[in-house]
Ligand SMILES: Nc1ncnc2c1ncn2[C@@H]1O[C@H](COP(=O)(O)OP(=O)(O)OP(=O)(O)O)[C@@H](O)[C@H]1O
């Protein structure tokens with residue numbers, strides 16, 4: 637049997653205001669697509685932020701693509717710069733707010749940023765950017781400023797910017813927020829077609845059920861259940877206990 641690509645062992649984390657994640661443990665196998673659900677404030681975004689080294693752990697261990705880190709890894713500590721760089725080559729997060737992701741003068745520049753940093757020549761960068769724009773159906777945004785896009789357009793551009801980096805592991809925070817039905821369906825087909833290991837935080841339970849064979853359910857910063865999505869998301873009692881509505 638394969639080893640897990642992602643393993644969280646008793647992960648806890650805190651903001652200045654107090655504890656946010658409590659002893660979270662789970663494993664994700666290579667190529668798995670897993671949904672992360674929970675009510676507002678349950679800790680989904682915070683958990684994703686720990687996995688890219690933005691929110692430091694207070695205790696426990698995360699092992700992601702062979703890179704292991706615990707409470708010592710902080711983005712503020714220059715000694716950990718190399719480890720963080722290695723981590724971010726393996727795992728990318730599509731932020732809940734696309735404006736955290738897009739900062740260049742044009743969408744093309746935003747999408748080219750990652751591959752250029754990885755040392756690809758300009759021809760290869762252009763081919764990769766155009767392929768991703770095409771797959772997401774947003775070629776018309778190529779030369780637009782990210783500041784002047786609709787909510788859904790920004791979301792798709794932010795997803796595209798992560799895909800051009802082509803990490804092994806993709807983390808999504810509310811990927812369907814702001815998307816119209818057709819863009820949502822396109823995104824579903826795209827994520828389904830990707831071989832990457834994916835963890836998808838979402839309130840869109842139909843999306844989770846269609847895309848993710850397994851779901852991790854959070855309540856107040858802790859794992860409340862992790863089970864096959866078909867069973868968990870339809871389990872009225874469990875979902876009620878977590879202030880969610882079952883499918
Ligand atoms: N930067 C911050 N500083 C202090 N507390 C924070 C910060 N960000 C989030 N929190 C708190 O941490 C808890 C978990 O928030 P988080 O954003 O992880 O929840 P979530 O499950 O992603 O919720 P949502 O569904 O609303 O996106 C909440 O109680 C929230 O108020």
Ligand SMILES: [Mg+2]
Nearest residue numbers: 680681732809
């Ligand atoms: Mg969130």
